[in-house]
Amino acid sequence: MEIFNFDILSLFTLTNIIAIFAGVFIGLFIGALPGLGASIAIALLLPITYSMTPLASILMLLAIYQAGEYGGSISAVTIGIPGTPSAVVTTLDGNALAKKSYPGKALGYSLAASTIGGLVGGLVLLFLTVPLGKFALKLSAPEYFLIGILGLIAVASLSSKDITKSMISVVLGLMAGTIGIDLLSGVSRFTFGRPELMEGLSIVVLVIGLFAFSEIFSMVNKNLNTKYITDTKGLKTKVTLQEFRKVLKPTFIGSIMGSIIGIMPGLGAGASSWLSYATAKRFSKDPQSFGKGNPEGIAAPESANNATVGSALVPLLSLGIPGSPTIAIIMGAFIIHGIQPGPKVFATEANLVYGIFYGFLIITVVMYLIGRLVTPLFARALAFPNSKITPIVMVLSIVGVFATHLQYIQIWIMLGIGVMCYFLKEFDFSLPSMLLAFVLSPIIEENLRRALLLSEGSYSIFFTRAYSVVIILLILAIVVNMVFSLIKAKRVQRTSIPRPIS
Amino acid sequence: MKKLLLIFLLVVALVGCTPANGSSSNKSKDGSDDNFPSKSIEVVVGYGPGGASDTIARTVATAASKYLPNDQSFVIKNIPGGAGIIGTSEVHNADPNGYKIGFSPSGPLTILPHMGEASYSLDSLGAVIKLASIPQMLHVKKESPWDNFEEWVEYVQNNPGDFTYSTPGVGGEQHLAMEALNEVLGITTVNVPYNSGGESSVALIGGEVDGSVVFPGTVASDDAKILFSFSGSKEGYDDVPTLKDLGIDVASNVYGGIIAPKEVPQDRIAIIHDAFQKALEDPEVIEKLEGLGYPITYGDSESFQSELESDYKQAGDLLRKLGLVQ
Numbered sequence: 001m002e003i004f005n006f007d008i009l010s011l012f013t014l015t016n017i018i019a020i021f022a023g024v025f026i027g028l029f030i031g032a033l034p035g036l037g038a039s040i041a042i043a044l045l046l047p048i049t050y051s052m053t054p055l056a057s058i059l060m061l062l063a064i065y066q067a068g069e070y071g072g073s074i075s076a077v078t079i080g081i082p083g084t085p086s087a088v089v090t091t092l093d094g095n096a097l098a099k100k101s102y103p104g105k106a107l108g109y110s111l112a113a114s115t116i117g118g119l120v121g122g123l124v125l126l127f128l129t130v131p132l133g134k135f136a137l138k139l140s141a142p143e144y145f146l147i148g149i150l151g152l153i154a155v156a157s158l159s160s161k162d163i164t165k166s167m168i169s170v171v172l173g174l175m176a177g178t179i180g181i182d183l184l185s186g187v188s189r190f191t192f193g194r195p196e197l198m199e200g201l202s203i204v205v206l207v208i209g210l211f212a213f214s215e216i217f218s219m220v221n222k223n224l225n226t227k228y229i230t231d232t233k234g235l236k237t238k239v240t241l242q243e244f245r246k247v248l249k250p251t252f253i254g255s256i257m258g259s260i261i262g263i264m265p266g267l268g269a270g271a272s273s274w275l276s277y278a279t280a281k282r283f284s285k286d287p288q289s290f291g292k293g294n295p296e297g298i299a300a301p302e303s304a305n306n307a308t309v310g311s312a313l314v315p316l317l318s319l320g321i322p323g324s325p326t327i328a329i330i331m332g333a334f335i336i337h338g339i340q341p342g343p344k345v346f347a348t349e350a351n352l353v354y355g356i357f358y359g360f361l362i363i364t365v366v367m368y369l370i371g372r373l374v375t376p377l378f379a380r381a382l383a384f385p386n387s388k389i390t391p392i393v394m395v396l397s398i399v400g401v402f403a404t405h406l407q408y409i410q411i412w413i414m415l416g417i418g419v420m421c422y423f424l425k426e427f428d429f430s431l432p433s434m435l436l437a438f439v440l441s442p443i444i445e446e447n448l449r450r451a452l453l454l455s456e457g458s459y460s461i462f463f464t465r466a467y468s469v470v471i472i473l474l475i476l477a478i479v480v481n482m483v484f485s486l487i488k489a490k491r492v493q494r495t496s497i498p499r500p501i502s
Numbered sequence: 503m504k505k506l507l508l509i510f511l512l513v514v515a516l517v518g519c520t521p522a523n524g525s526s527s528n529k530s531k532d533g534s535d536d537n538f539p540s541k542s543i544e545v546v547v548g549y550g551p552g553g554a555s556d557t558i559a560r561t562v563a564t565a566a567s568k569y570l571p572n573d574q575s576f577v578i579k580n581i582p583g584g585a586g587i588i589g590t591s592e593v594h595n596a597d598p599n600g601y602k603i604g605f606s607p608s609g610p611l612t613i614l615p616h617m618g619e620a621s622y623s624l625d626s627l628g629a630v631i632k633l634a635s636i637p638q639m640l641h642v643k644k645e646s647p648w649d650n651f652e653e654w655v656e657y658v659q660n661n662p663g664d665f666t667y668s669t670p671g672v673g674g675e676q677h678l679a680m681e682a683l684n685e686v687l688g689i690t691t692v693n694v695p696y697n698s699g700g701e702s703s704v705a706l707i708g709g710e711v712d713g714s715v716v717f718p719g720t721v722a723s724d725d726a727k728i729l730f731s732f733s734g735s736k737e738g739y740d741d742v743p744t745l746k747d748l749g750i751d752v753a754s755n756v757y758g759g760i761i762a763p764k765e766v767p768q769d770r771i772a773i774i775h776d777a778f779q780k781a782l783e784d785p786e787v788i789e790k791l792e793g794l795g796y797p798i799t800y801g802d803s804e805s806f807q808s809e810l811e812s813d814y815k816q817a818g819d820l821l822r823k824l825g826l827v828q
Contacts, residue, residue: 046551047578050560137708181585183695186672186826188619195584195591195619265701319707320723321700332552336560338793343723406581407588446697453694454666454710 006354019056023063024366031071032378034212034393036400037084038068039326046332054337055352059359061330067367069305070114074378077106079389081212085203086269086305088432089277093297100293103379108239109295110302111371113251117303118364120255121310126357133318136263141451142462146471148444151271153478154278155433166430173434176201177441184449196409204404205414210435212397213418214425219386247299250280254300258307265315268324269308270439273301310360316341538600538770539574546604548589550582558634558758559605561790566781586610587620594622598763600770607758609675612813616827624814631775632759632801634791637733638676639742641706641714641726651730651748662690667713668702671695673826676715679732679754681820686752719795737797757799759806775803
């Protein structure tokens with residue numbers, strides 16, 4: 001076995017170590033800033049890595065990615081603004097727990113779950129890259145469409161508060177996802193003749209407008225002098241083993257789901273964190289407290305988005321295609337060094353590939369260590385009054401949007417979305433559902449139409465493929481389950497209302 | 503008070519910084535110095551770092567810096583968006599002093615101006631030097647029944663509309679190349695578009711489609727074989743027949759090169775051209791580009807310009823026939 005012949009000690013060169021530590025630090029820091037995510041950090045640093053050795057440069061970029069996924073949860077927990085798109089779900093329970101004066105605990109759960117998720121993703125990468133790559137090939141348009149539908153159902157099952165309003169959010173998100181060139185006809189939709197909109201609304205712009213700006217507006221509307229925390233005891237980033245044992249199940253669910261979804265190109269960490277949150281809620285003993293600061297609601301999405309990092313490398317190395325937009329940027333690091341990622345690299349660049357595999361595990365451990373050291377500093381953000389937080393977040397958000405696109409119009413779009421979403425938020429519409437619908441919209445639409453193009457318009461393509469049928473059965477099971485529990489809830493309600501005596 | 507502040511912020515957010523993207527033209531005084539270049543030259547790439555355009559531009563520009571007078575250098579600036587239109591517009595709108603030029607593949611110059619979103623036209627840009635080709639080839643799966651062009655043609659002629667092939671998009675170079683062939687042979691094939699060359703090649707390997715028109719470098723797998731190339735010449739792929747070799751008078755070339763605003767003085771264009779031309783002879787550049795599968799195809803300013811113009815016409819005719827533009 002090649003895997004075990006690799007000399008792990010050869011990884012510990014000074015450049016590699018510096019690359020990993022620098023990457024983890026940058027990733028944590030930039031991920032934690034609202035508005036700036038791992039993909040911006042990687043895109044900005046990629047040209048710098050061109051002069052490094054291939055292994056060191058790729059390890060550094062992966063370290064940024066991995067630590068950025070954890071870092072994204074820091075601002076999600078502390079100020080309720082997700083640092084990365086995949087940390088959106090973490091805001092629900094993370095911020096709720098932090099507001100109960102336990103930001104340190106919330107971050108501790110996030111760090112531990114992220115580390116375990118990262119390690120599971122790394123092990124998947126190490127042992128299963130080749131077989132999983134072959135499996136990913138078996139899934140095609142009909143399955144991707146159905147997985148997208150599954151994701152929408154997961155949203156619906158989460159927002160039980162006001163079904164009509166969350167449906168409206170979902171539809172808004174789906175509509176936002178149709179902006180840009182229609183892949184299957186080449187026609188521009190809702191671009192108003194602006195080339196900047198041809199590639200669709202940017203996810204970075206949407207996340208910042210949706211969460212950062214709407215949050216800034218509501219902070220301003222409430223008392224600007226509020227401090228969430230007055231007691232610094234809650235800042236300790238410590239989770240005892242006993243506490244962690246309670247979230248072992250959701251962490252396990254998140255790690256597995258994150259790894260599986262990561263190998264499917266295009267679905268990404270956003271979808272994986274949502275699906276695992278929904279699944280963890282379903283299997284939880286205490287689903288009622290989800291959204292109100294349940295640590296399980298932190299562990300599931302955070303382990304999932306870090307597991308996705310490792311497994312998103314699987315299709316890159318086994319098939320030559322990137323599993324996520326961020327990995328697509330990292331692919332550039334391979335190419336600029338003259339290496340075309342794909343199944344051939346196992347033969348031609350075995351040392352590099354196994355170096356990445358083992359290096360990835362080291363990155364995850366380093367992330368845990370640096371995370372333990374640095375996180376308490378970030379948790380202090382909550383000890384600041386809002387009058388200090390709002391301007392900082394505002395400036396960072398604008399800088400982040402501009403740094404990503406170098407286009408002024410994107411700042412305008414973000415501000416427009418921010419104003420609109422402030423009102424949506426005030427009227428209790430679900431912004432996270434809107435974002436997930438936006439992410440899923442192109443996956444659902446493109447793959448439905450592509451599947452029908454391949455089947456010459458026959459819907460039988462969804463029923464004649466084994467994997468499709470499995471997913472359809474899964475969808476049916478979830479829907480039936482949902483309907484039953486709705487009926488049950490209604491019945492309980494009805495019986496609990498005392499009947500008037502006639 | 504806080505309500506006022508909120509309203510103030512909302513208003514500022516909507517109307518506050520209007521002139522931000524207005525006329526911030528920083529006309530420098532470079533127009534008058536004859537010691538060109540006296541500072542570094544920006545090379546705009548309309549795509550993100552790491553893609554085909556970025557790789558070619560970066561590789562050649564790094565080497566070309568060595569041959570630039572006055573110890574100056576080329577600096578790559580990635581301005582992605584709008585399928586390459588935004589970067590090309592940036593070059594189009596730049597001061598014509600030679601300090602901001604661009605690298606562009608042929609698509610944003612020959613195809614996209616037909617589509618309506620571009621603010622520039624091919625006439626308003628000047629070609630400087632053609633650098634490399636990105637040849638597009640028809641790939642099929644290794645175990646597919648077709649071993650060469652003739653067997654494939656026989657199949658598609660007998661089964662019109664059955665052969666599906668993946669491309670990175672409708673109206674892209676790959677789609678148009680196949681449509682041009684369909685037209686000449688009187689055959690019907692079905693384009694199934696994907697988001698990228700990588701996704702297209704996976705669709706082929708996974709068996710979702712029968713074939714794929716992509717750049718061979720994106721098919722990082724031994725499970726595919728190449729039937730023919732759509733290029734007009736061999737370009738280093740000696741084993742792959744071109745359509746011309748097969749006696750069919752169709753060619754669709756995809757290539758990239760350096761462009762500049764139209765009014766840049768000729769002597770400056772010449773300095774930039776010469777630096778890049780020398781870079782193309784640099785052994786390091788040759789080794790790297792050919793290793794990645796991009797054949798070096800030098801063309802001077804005039805031949806590059808006239809090639810772009812004739813491809814612009816060909817693309818326009820095809821797009822109109824396909825009903826993609828009026």
